[in-house]
Amino acid sequence: MIGKCLFPVAGSGTRFLPATKSMPKEMLPIVNKPLVQYGVEEAIEAGMTNCALVTGRGKRAIADHFDISYELEHQIAGSSKEDYLSGIRDVIDRGVFTMVRQRAMLGLGHAILTGEPLIGDQPFGVVLSDDLCLNPDGPSVLAQMAALYEEYQCSIVAVQEVSKEEVDQYGVVAGTTERDGLTRVSEMVEKPSPEAAPSNLAVIGRYILTPDIFDIIRNTPPGKNGEVQLTDALQTQAQEGRVLAYQFKGLRFDCGSVPGFVDATQYVFDHYYGQPE
Numbered sequence: 644m645i646g647k648c649l650f651p652v653a654g655s656g657t658r659f660l661p662a663t664k665s666m667p668k669e670m671l672p673i674v675n676k677p678l679v680q681y682g683v684e685e686a687i688e689a690g691m692t693n694c695a696l697v698t699g700r701g702k703r704a705i706a707d708h709f710d711i712s713y714e715l716e717h718q719i720a721g722s723s724k725e726d727y728l729s730g731i732r733d734v735i736d737r738g739v740f741t742m743v744r745q746r747a748m749l750g751l752g753h754a755i756l757t758g759e760p761l762i763g764d765q766p767f768g769v770v771l772s773d774d775l776c777l778n779p780d781g782p783s784v785l786a787q788m789a790a791l792y793e794e795y796q797c798s799i800v801a802v803q804e805v806s807k808e809e810v811d812q813y814g815v816v817a818g819t820t821e822r823d824g825l826t827r828v829s830e831m832v833e834k835p836s837p838e839a840a841p842s843n844l845a846v847i848g849r850y851i852l853t854p855d856i857f858d859i860i861r862n863t864p865p866g867k868n869g870e871v872q873l874t875d876a877l878q879t880q881a882q883e884g885r886v887l888a889y890q891f892k893g894l895r896f897d898c899g900s901v902p903g904f905v906d907a908t909q910y911v912f913d914h915y916y917g918q919p920e
């Protein structure tokens with residue numbers, strides 16, 4: 644069983660300025676719940692109750708969100724408003740939250756490596772909370788990937804097909820078909836141009852990583868945009884046939900972009916708001 648999940652939450656949300664000027668982008672709500680809580684709930688549902696937050700300056704609100712607010716609890720004790728808190732109380736009760744600060748923004752690979760002391764020598768999940776994944780009819784995307792890990796015991800990336808014009812926003816994979824919806828990856832490229840892309844299978848923000856990734860990242864030079872890229876480190880594992888790309892069941896909203904955020908808000912309002920948790 645994979646028990647830990649890493650959340651890189653140090654990055655700034657420039658695309659959402661001015662909303663993110665003094666508030667972490669991960670705290671932007673989709674209807675009435677912050678993005679990062681959706682990700683944490685997904686991890687907990689997948690059995691990853693130990694949530695390792697790689698946080699940074701200006702991100703204290705995230706740590707506070709996963710803790711009791713005594714003042715608020717006291718204020719609304721005994722009133723009907725307590726119901727509003729039951730979801731997050733449940734998350735806090737079921738999860739364990741650990742934190743480390745990333746001092747400099749040197750890329751996703753660097754963020755993952757910063758989380759090593761919280762993870763140790765065991766396989767772990769990674770959730771990029773900008774990508775909101777929902778699967779109303781079955782297990783969450785991370786739970787689907789955890790089940791696959793039990794079978795294959797190697798790193799797994801979630802992928803979906805995107806249009807040729809969009810490949811330069813993603814890590815892109817290519818390889819051989821292992822079975823329907825599952826590719827044994829031989830090549831991974833971070834944000835290639837449409838001409839250079841090996842396919843249109845784009846990595847979205849859900850990963851299962853084996854712990855040797857930490858040593859590999861340590862030996863991975865900065866890549867695209869001068870940042871240490873997780874994609875480049877995964878390419879080292881992929882060359883040894885140790886990465887699978889999984890076309891998950893469910894929906895994914897790119898909440899790092901305004902249109903994706905609006906779509907997610909509409910979807911959650913239509914399908915979840917007012918429903919019992």
Ligand code: G1P
Nearest residue numbers: 751774812813814846847848874
């Ligand atoms: C990161 C990864 C990229 C991946 C994407 C998924 O990029 O570097 O490989 O496809 O997340 O959302 P970012 O969106 O942080 O630039």
